[in-house]
Amino acid sequence: MAQNLINALSLGSLYALIALGIALLFSIMGLINFAHGELITIGGYTLLAFHGLPLAVAVALTVAVVVAAALTMERLAFRPARGASGETLLMTSFALSLLVQGGVLLKEGADPQSVNVLGSLGASVDVGGMTIGKLDVAIIGVTGVLLIGLAWFLRATPLGVQMRAAAEDFTMARALGVRADRVVATAFGVSGAFAAVAAVFLVARTGTLTPSMGLTPVLLGFVAIVLGGLGRLWAAAIGAYVLALLSVMLQAYLPTGLAAYRDALVYLGIIVILLFRPHGIAGRPQGVRV
Amino acid sequence: MRNRAITLVAGSAPAALSTLLVLVISGLAMLGSETTQRTAAQMLVMGVICVGTYIFVGNSGVLSFGHVVFVAVGAYSTALMTMEPGLKRALLPDLPGWIVDLHLGMAAALPVAGLLALLVSVLCSPLVLRLDGMAAGIASLALLISVNVVIGNWDQVTRGSQGIVGIPADLTVGTALPWLIGAIVLALAYQVSASGFRLRASREDAVAAASLGVRVGRERTIALVISAFVCGIGGGLYAHFLGALTPGDVSLKLTLLALLMLIVGGLRSLSGAVIGTIFISVLAELLRRVEAGGDFGPIALAPHPGIEQVVLALTLLFTLLLRPGGITSGRELGHRLVRRSSRDVETARTEIVAAPEPG
Numbered sequence: 001m002a003q004n005l006i007n008a009l010s011l012g013s014l015y016a017l018i019a020l021g022i023a024l025l026f027s028i029m030g031l032i033n034f035a036h037g038e039l040i041t042i043g044g045y046t047l048l049a050f051h052g053l054p055l056a057v058a059v060a061l062t063v064a065v066v067v068a069a070a071l072t073m074e075r076l077a078f079r080p081a082r083g084a085s086g087e088t089l090l091m092t093s094f095a096l097s098l099l100v101q102g103g104v105l106l107k108e109g110a111d112p113q114s115v116n117v118l119g120s121l122g123a124s125v126d127v128g129g130m131t132i133g134k135l136d137v138a139i140i141g142v143t144g145v146l147l148i149g150l151a152w153f154l155r156a157t158p159l160g161v162q163m164r165a166a167a168e169d170f171t172m173a174r175a176l177g178v179r180a181d182r183v184v185a186t187a188f189g190v191s192g193a194f195a196a197v198a199a200v201f202l203v204a205r206t207g208t209l210t211p212s213m214g215l216t217p218v219l220l221g222f223v224a225i226v227l228g229g230l231g232r233l234w235a236a237a238i239g240a241y242v243l244a245l246l247s248v249m250l251q252a253y254l255p256t257g258l259a260a261y262r263d264a265l266v267y268l269g270i271i272v273i274l275l276f277r278p279h280g281i282a283g284r285p286q287g288v289r290v
Numbered sequence: 291m292r293n294r295a296i297t298l299v300a301g302s303a304p305a306a307l308s309t310l311l312v313l314v315i316s317g318l319a320m321l322g323s324e325t326t327q328r329t330a331a332q333m334l335v336m337g338v339i340c341v342g343t344y345i346f347v348g349n350s351g352v353l354s355f356g357h358v359v360f361v362a363v364g365a366y367s368t369a370l371m372t373m374e375p376g377l378k379r380a381l382l383p384d385l386p387g388w389i390v391d392l393h394l395g396m397a398a399a400l401p402v403a404g405l406l407a408l409l410v411s412v413l414c415s416p417l418v419l420r421l422d423g424m425a426a427g428i429a430s431l432a433l434l435i436s437v438n439v440v441i442g443n444w445d446q447v448t449r450g451s452q453g454i455v456g457i458p459a460d461l462t463v464g465t466a467l468p469w470l471i472g473a474i475v476l477a478l479a480y481q482v483s484a485s486g487f488r489l490r491a492s493r494e495d496a497v498a499a500a501s502l503g504v505r506v507g508r509e510r511t512i513a514l515v516i517s518a519f520v521c522g523i524g525g526g527l528y529a530h531f532l533g534a535l536t537p538g539d540v541s542l543k544l545t546l547l548a549l550l551m552l553i554v555g556g557l558r559s560l561s562g563a564v565i566g567t568i569f570i571s572v573l574a575e576l577l578r579r580v581e582a583g584g585d586f587g588p589i590a591l592a593p594h595p596g597i598e599q600v601v602l603a604l605t606l607l608f609t610l611l612l613r614p615g616g617i618t619s620g621r622e623l624g625h626r627l628v629r630r631s632s633r634d635v636e637t638a639r640t641e642i643v644a645a646p647e648p649g
Contacts, residue, residue, distance in 0.1 A: 032424060080611050086424045087353045088610060091553060094546060095606040102599030110595060211596075215542070219435065222428055230424065264439035267432040274429045275420055 003130050004248050010136035012244030013143035014201050016237040018217050019224035020150070021194035023236035024187050026225065027167040030086045034093040035073060036221065037214025038100035039192055042069050043199025044209045045104060048115045055117065063196040070192025074185055082184070097214070104211040113209045117200065139201050146197065147237060150190070154233075159186055167233065226270050303624030305478035308564040309471050311623075312337065315568055316463050326575075327463055333571035334466035335527045337564060339544075340551050341473040342520030344563035346513045347552065349486055351493030352418060355545050356430030359414070359437045360407040360518040362540035364525025366441070366448055367406045369457045369535055371399040377456045384446035396460070400469065400526040407522025411514050418514050419507040434545060442537040451537055459533025466527055473520045477560050485512050550602060554609045556616030561623040566616065570602065577601050 018036070025031045046065045050058040073096055081092050124133040154160040159182070165173040166183045174180050202217060203209065220243065228239025243266070250262045258265075312334070319330030343357045370378070370385070371394045378390050394402075417429050441448045448454065480486045489509040492499035496506055529535055547570075555566015583593035609616060 030424075032427070077607060077611070084610075084614065087427065088614060090353070090424070090427060091549065092607065092610050094549075095603050095610060098546065098599055098603035099607065102596045102603055104596075106594060106596030106600060219431075222431070226428055226432075260443040261439060264436040264443075267436040267439070270432040271417065271429050271436075274425050274432075275416060 012241035015240035017198040018221035021191040035096035037218030039195035066196035067192040074188040304622035307623035338524035346517035360521035361525035364403040364522030365529040368526030403526040404522040411518030453536030556618030558620035562618035
């Protein structure tokens, strides 16, 4: 039981990193960024490229590359499309996602590649009869620090406050002098940094890279956001932990015949939530837009 | 009365011209090599799927990633109806006896497949009744993924991730063409029906349309059901094009390809769906040849897998950024014809626009 909880907490932290990266952009500019998965892919392959350097250096370089990629996406694709409908933005992100996937395919080929970033993190320690992977501890710890860091940034810095204002009401925030370009670019930067860290942990967990490796994480991120409630930042993190708990528990306690259908059940659950609680499990309904 | 007749003739111009376009391209392809003909057959199949998706997405303005679900239902059910009974018994021993014994030709199986897809769409209709915008997009994506997981694990019927093999791969340009023409005619018939007009009114402004008495949910359901029927038939054709089916054939990839075609062609017109399918199919085929490498007269190319995807993605990206309405930008082929014939309507519209705003 406790073992499952640790697993859920570690998995939930990973999901939370991904979900927050997506939720940040959704709350500010109504963008469902499908290409977030490709930021993770870029992170994974960057890590592979810098394999051999000390882990800290490789991770720092990965974060830098992914943040640069996120900012490039913003500047070249999403800034010209700003103000377009949510559907257009979503399709723009799909186009970017296909583009990056194609690019990786072109450069690296379709075959899966393996990379071992773990080093000493691969070990595990025994605590009171439980085996806890050092990696799990690292994921939970780093995510905790990042979440607190983001909370501090949003509450205590002028740029963070502007971002919160923009998330609340973008038009109003602009009218009051918030510089849209700067806020959106910052959001993309933060989103990219989170994607990079998520990529490091993801690759550390699975050890393999493929050009389409970003798909599953980004879908899980969406699920977490829907669970928590669309458009609310911290709810996305809560949704991520709930999702991880659900999937670990389903994995552990579902009869074997049904275990294969776990993902189908999770996604059907999402549809039910959207149908009956469109603002998430703990969400507050907003006024009808006329 | 005479005016109505003219409007009808002119109103069917998009279908007539789209059909003509499809006929010309198919005719040209018939002259080409076997590979070209196969590509043309694939184009016709994608045409049916795109027109089917257009009936709902184009008229309602609700983005759907879920239409491949109907394609999947059509594809697998057609496969189960048209495969050799002996082969079915060997591949899928747990299938109920009456399905094993079923052995229909493609033409007989396709309408049944369409109806099955239609039934599934009725089950899905609460989604479009209650959701729109982003929520509808995510919900339809979730639906697609869960159906894909089910297909990938339902060993008794779909043979799971191993997939079904031995579907008669007998689709040719000649046998696919009538179905696409049928789909275009059906799409136009819906588009010019009262329900089609009401649904497009709700697409432009759901609240205003509802206040004028349009029951948005009802109209959306009608469009969804017709759209699913066409997509189901498209799925059956797809199965007969491929000859083998795996869950990966009816996944997000196919959805994205269909949406790519629709968006590049123009999401808001039937002609756009047809033109987009043709344009992207031809482009993709050219790119596949470049990707495979080889000698092109003076230029020799090394194989480069990934080029097709990169160029198609760039096409979508530039369309969205530079011409968001797609190639047709919401117009139909022959729209000038329509406009000339309904000058009275135009005049009336001008008067309404010119009238001073009340208050």
